Amino acid sequence: MNASPYSNHLPTEWRNALCLYPLYLALAQEFVIELPASPELESGTDAPSQDCVQQARQWFNTMDERIQVHQLRQFLQTTPLADNEIVRLMLLRHLGKEQRTPADRDKIDFLLVQFFSLSTPSRLDDSDCELDYVAEILRPVLGAVETVLSDWLSELEPMIQSASGCRRLSELFTRKILEQGRKLKVEAKEKYFEPVAMVAFTRFSFLMRRVFFRLMHEDLNAILDGLRQLESHGITTLDCRRAHFSHQEPTDRLRMICHSWKVMFHAEYSSGQPLKMLADLRTVVEEVLARCSEPANPAAPATLAGSSERPKARAAAATSVASSSAAPEFEVATSQPAHDEGDGI
Structure with a gap:
């Protein structure tokens, strides 16, 4: 797997934590997540000790465990706090975890699409959303990615074409395209975290989101x-x-x-x-x-x-x-x- 731009350098980690802290507090308030504020992060010190950074890291880990995927989706798409840079930092945080759960995978999957959406023109044509283009936009979080798809990832393209042909939501549901994409992602397990796989699923989810809103x-x-x-x-x-x-x-x-x-x-x-x-x-x-x-019934005009x-x-x-x-x-x-x-x- 290509190296992530994520860095464990303490000053960098601390600066990122201070940037993310207001968003996490707002998330906790929005969804009534009961967790005391972090004294270390509240202090806002410019020169934290290693223990200070460790305590802040544990606070974020606890919050990540309590924040549900649907809450993250809902909040980040409706709050002005989640700009391109904040989403990038959230991605780097989740990608930098040594052990990732299925919930982490789903959060990363959403954050990648959200970062891509915030980083591209609103009038981007679907035909311009090629794999190489998606990989370039995601370079700040995934690094350089070779866009050669494995056979199992090639299954995504027919799903995209099938969804594009739908004319109403009922057709999308009947074809079970969202379920097929989800099944492929879940069955991939650790393969999902291969950079090319994350690029491919970002493209799939972004185009599916467009189809969904159109329908x-x-x-x-x-x-x-x-x-x-x-x-x-x-x-x-x-x-x-x-x-x-x-x-x-x-x-x-x-x-x-x-x-x-x-x-x-x-x-x-x-x-x-x-x-x-x-x-x-x-x-x-x-x-x-x-x-x-x-024709109207003459007896009941x-x-x-x-x-x-x-x-x-x-x-x-x-x-x-x-x-x-x-x-x-x-x-x-x-x-x-x-x-x-x-x-x-």
Whole structure:
């Protein structure tokens, strides 16, 4: 394995620790991690003793053990404290550990993608995100890397191509691409920490993150556009049991939920329950829209026409296929954008 730029030189380690300390304190406060502050780091001395550095090192080790991967993801993508340099120092700290746990691997995996994202232009084209380019951007944390892929790493490219061909989140979930990438990473064990492997997985995760956000926006926009169309037909409630909501879910509340999802999903991406709910909600809305486009029943012309006379009949017309569970598993955030701010994502 190529040598990491990480250095155990005490003055360097101490300077890095002083830079990271405010971030770790903020993390502890955010997630109520009960650990006394470090007297050594609080002092901010410029000339620490070896024992002082050792005590600070132990404080960071304890914090690392208590900080969960999902907390790190959420916090670093929403705090102004985590700039490019801070993420670089966090990476060097984790890469410099003599023994690394699966949790350390997952943190390193996320930090590499975050460092790459912060170090590249926001309008970077996917076609420019080649392995050599990723390796060059990661040079400050991994050193020079020869980008010759082993056979097992070549499995990542077909996954990327498959994900790029998806047109909605449900397709991404059905193809189980995220799970395949995760399985390959876990099964790699210590091979993951080979520099070329970390470069390859950084490229994979970065491109997958882009695919995810593209599909998330497309699903949210499809839902919001669909809700507007349904409301123009006088439909103001939907049977959303398939998406784990109620059988008479108001369209206003669904709109607020979409906006809350937009905020939440920017801090995390996975194939978790809320995302499946989003994909299922798009299916519900599209199925009801398809019914609206069918020839109207002459015996009940007011059902989709927006008449104010029979709202219950219009709500019944919005019934979709029910799932086996009607229990909501997601709470809407308390602060939502107003309707006049626009529904576009």
